[in-house]
Amino acid sequence: MSTTQEIAAQIREAAKRLLSEGKVDCVIGFAQGTVPMRDYPYFAYTPEEAENLTWSRFCCNNLSNFLIRRPKGEKDKVAIVAQGCVSRNIVGLIKENQITRDQVYILGVASPGMVDRNKVQALFPLKTITEVIEDGDDLIVKGMGFEERVPTKTVLRQNCYTCVMRNPVIKDEMIGEESALTHGGNIDKVAAPWEKLGPEERWAAFQEEFKDCIRCYACRDACPLCYCHVCFVDEARPQWCGKTQEEADVATFHILRAFHCAGRCTDCGACESACPVGIKMRKLTSKIEKDIRELYGYTPGMDLKSTPPLSVYKPNDPQEFIK
Amino acid sequence: MADKILAKDKLGEFLGKLKKDRQVFGPQNVEGKAQWAPLEADETLLWEFANTHLSPKDFFFPQTECMMRFVNQASDEQGMIMQAEPELPQPRALVNIRPCDAKAMQVLDLIFVQDQMTNDFYWRDKREKTLLVGLACNDPCPTCFCTSMNCGPHSTTGLDALMVDLGDKLLLTTLTDKAQALAEGLPDASKADLAKAAELKKAAEKSIASNVGMDKVNARELMELYELPMWNRVHESCLNCGTCTYCCPTCHCFDIQDEVQGTIGRRVRNWDNCMSWLFTVHGTGHNPRGTKKDRVRQRFMHKFKYIPMKRGGEIGCVGCGRCVLLCPVNIDVRRLVNDMNA
Amino acid sequence: MFARRRFAVLKNLLEYVGIEPGRLHFSWISSAEATKFQETVLAVTEAVKALGPAKHMIKDIRKVA
Numbered sequence: 001m002s003t004t005q006e007i008a009a010q011i012r013e014a015a016k017r018l019l020s021e022g023k024v025d026c027v028i029g030f031a032q033g034t035v036p037m038r039d040y041p042y043f044a045y046t047p048e049e050a051e052n053l054t055w056s057r058f059c060c061n062n063l064s065n066f067l068i069r070r071p072k073g074e075k076d077k078v079a080i081v082a083q084g085c086v087s088r089n090i091v092g093l094i095k096e097n098q099i100t101r102d103q104v105y106i107l108g109v110a111s112p113g114m115v116d117r118n119k120v121q122a123l124f125p126l127k128t129i130t131e132v133i134e135d136g137d138d139l140i141v142k143g144m145g146f147e148e149r150v151p152t153k154t155v156l157r158q159n160c161y162t163c164v165m166r167n168p169v170i171k172d173e174m175i176g177e178e179s180a181l182t183h184g185g186n187i188d189k190v191a192a193p194w195e196k197l198g199p200e201e202r203w204a205a206f207q208e209e210f211k212d213c214i215r216c217y218a219c220r221d222a223c224p225l226c227y228c229h230v231c232f233v234d235e236a237r238p239q240w241c242g243k244t245q246e247e248a249d250v251a252t253f254h255i256l257r258a259f260h261c262a263g264r265c266t267d268c269g270a271c272e273s274a275c276p277v278g279i280k281m282r283k284l285t286s287k288i289e290k291d292i293r294e295l296y297g298y299t300p301g302m303d304l305k306s307t308p309p310l311s312v313y314k315p316n317d318p319q320e321f322i323k
Numbered sequence: 324m325a326d327k328i329l330a331k332d333k334l335g336e337f338l339g340k341l342k343k344d345r346q347v348f349g350p351q352n353v354e355g356k357a358q359w360a361p362l363e364a365d366e367t368l369l370w371e372f373a374n375t376h377l378s379p380k381d382f383f384f385p386q387t388e389c390m391m392r393f394v395n396q397a398s399d400e401q402g403m404i405m406q407a408e409p410e411l412p413q414p415r416a417l418v419n420i421r422p423c424d425a426k427a428m429q430v431l432d433l434i435f436v437q438d439q440m441t442n443d444f445y446w447r448d449k450r451e452k453t454l455l456v457g458l459a460c461n462d463p464c465p466t467c468f469c470t471s472m473n474c475g476p477h478s479t480t481g482l483d484a485l486m487v488d489l490g491d492k493l494l495l496t497t498l499t500d501k502a503q504a505l506a507e508g509l510p511d512a513s514k515a516d517l518a519k520a521a522e523l524k525k526a527a528e529k530s531i532a533s534n535v536g537m538d539k540v541n542a543r544e545l546m547e548l549y550e551l552p553m554w555n556r557v558h559e560s561c562l563n564c565g566t567c568t569y570c571c572p573t574c575h576c577f578d579i580q581d582e583v584q585g586t587i588g589r590r591v592r593n594w595d596n597c598m599s600w601l602f603t604v605h606g607t608g609h610n611p612r613g614t615k616k617d618r619v620r621q622r623f624m625h626k627f628k629y630i631p632m633k634r635g636g637e638i639g640c641v642g643c644g645r646c647v648l649l650c651p652v653n654i655d656v657r658r659l660v661n662d663m664n665a
Numbered sequence: 666m667f668a669r670r671r672f673a674v675l676k677n678l679l680e681y682v683g684i685e686p687g688r689l690h691f692s693w694i695s696s697a698e699a700t701k702f703q704e705t706v707l708a709v710t711e712a713v714k715a716l717g718p719a720k721h722m723i724k725d726i727r728k729v730a
Binding site: 066214234 | 352355356357369371372373376377386387462464465466556559560562563564565566568569570578580582591593594595596599600601647648649651652653654655657658
């Protein structure tokens with residue numbers, strides 16, 4: 001299995017080739033961040049710029065977010081580095097007519113599982129981390145006054161543990177080898193954690209999780225599914241959702257956003273990675289994904305043919321709750 | 324202005340004196356992060372930390388603030404009269420605030436309290452009633468660049484008093500009248516103490532690795548900076564969320580709304596951010612900053628050009644580095660301003 | 666018919682965050698079924714009243730800051 005550095009080199013080669021042959025106008029990938037554990041979305045327009053492309057276990061953004069509403073020019077075709085969940089989002093965007101298949105050239109990569117920087121930081125509370133390097137199966141975490149070795153598999157993002165598709169479901173070119181499909185975690189064991197609680201405890205758990213929300217909308221803006229020209233929170237006439245930090249307003253935003261992603265969310269974790277205050281909103285969205293799977297047998301983004309579950313109905317859909 | 328020594332075993336007494344007349348807040352370990360919270364047990368006050376996760380501007384400019392209330396019914400006795408919200412009931416003290424954050428509050432003073440017409444009561448009341456006791460940074464972190472922003476790890480701007488950790492004791496320097504009472508009963512600092520503090524200051528300033536050039540940004544004409552080709556690339560990865568704005572100690576934009584339920588109503592002010600497309604939408608539907616490029620450019624032009632131009636050279640940034648750490652797509656203000664300065 | 670799926674997901678979601686089951690009700694009623702409409706409204710009103718005042722998702726601008 002190639003290391004991420006080897007994959008990075010292959011991505012650079014492929015990007016340089018595609019750009020110099022004029023096959024694409026831009027390659028969307030990642031470049032190395034200026035802070036630890038945060039590689040960032042990078043747009044390479046020339047083979048020289050393609051030298052900056054990288055790949056690592058710190059690539060936590062969902063690049064398909066940047067495919068939407070690109071200026072439509074005659075020649076505008078982009079290449080994008082996409083692992084499993086990201087490629088499923090690309091499928092979703094094509095199905096929802098936000099992009100066309102021939103607009104994207106997909107450089108598929110098997111996901112190694114991305115690191116959750118909050119988990120790493122939590123191992124060193126209040127300390128400043130200055131550098132994190134991948135070293136085999138470990139991370140070397142350096143900081144002000146310390147250096148430690150941490151096994152990478154203990155600090156992955158939650159959604160990566162229960163990944164159902166590490167390999168790209170759609171691609172034009174494969175970078176590196178395909179890997180085992182999943183990381184081995186069973187999503188049904190951890191999805192919807194509040195189901196075990198009674199109604200009062202559920203509300204308390206919900207409030208506890210979202211109490212730090214500062215309404216920055218980083219979760220919404222990092223999400224490839226959220227591309228409405230006017231988001232429901234930005235509507236003023238009528239105003240569906242208050243802009244304050246109060247309980248009911250914060251709850252309304254998160255409940256409705258989760259609902260709008262029903263049947264479309266691929267559990268890529270970009271929302272949790274973007275959140276500046278570390279809210280685990282997947283505790284909410286995982287309930288919807290579980291319902292969609294159990295009630296309608298659908299997993300979003302696996303292929304271009306299947307119809308989104310909330311756009312169809314079957315005569316025998318469950319309806320015992322309707323009187 | 325007095326230089327005193329506060330022995331570490333006398334901290335309890337010192338904080339107790341503060342707590343007598345003021346509600347005291349300090350950075351504490353909240354779920355693994357340094358965050359501002361009311362100080363109950365003195366032992367929970369943090370002394371070894373880089374900076375708080377979010378800035379303390381919330382103390383003076385709450386994210387959600389009710390400005391006034393009203394009854395929306397002409398027939399009611401209280402109807403159609405705006406009732407102001409009460410003033411801050413009790414004075415406060417923020418202990419161990421970092422110099423960059425204190426300076427930021429002073430920068431915001433220039434915005435919120437300008438002249439007779441622009442005199443934000445809500446801001447002013449809280450500022451006047453809050454004592455800022457700072458803690459100098461002896462170990463600035465790699466993302467700090469305060470020295471490039473007219474500030475520094477031992478800066479006294481905006482503070483009522485500054486403490487420097489000399490190792491076995493604290494050097495307490497009172498800077499304003501409000502803080503004079505803090506010096507009472509404390510022994511004077513010796514020449515050796517002051518020398519040690521000066522040494523720590525020099526070492527801290529030297530250790531700041533990030534350098535952000537502002538000379539050309541200051542010298543260039545506004546339109547020259549505005550038309551730089553770099554803006555075409557910078558905005559590409561920006562998500563247009565509000566993370567940078569909300570964690571920044573000098574960002575100050577807000578949105579005022581009236582919320583009405585039946586016949587009662589309130590006027591509420593919430594933080595707003597210029598990264599949102601909605602920020603500049605006119606009633607007609609026209610949006611002067613309709614593209615991401617316009618908005619991203621605006622943020623940096625405002626902080627590093629417009630504010631210095633309009634506020635006598637004061638920069639709209641104090642180099643705290645929070646946006647660098649929290650931006651989901653790692654848009655690094657240090658790199659960006661250096662590009663503006665290239 | 667399409668709404669049925671959305672109702673199912675929404676009901677589960679709201680109950681998942683702690684809105685009491687019994688606050689949210691669904692029923693298929695055609696405009697020609699006036700009696701059923703009346704009966705349903707009465708039944709729902711009774712059921713919700715029995716739960717008492719809503720404690721969640723309430724924004725009372727008198728109470729909050």
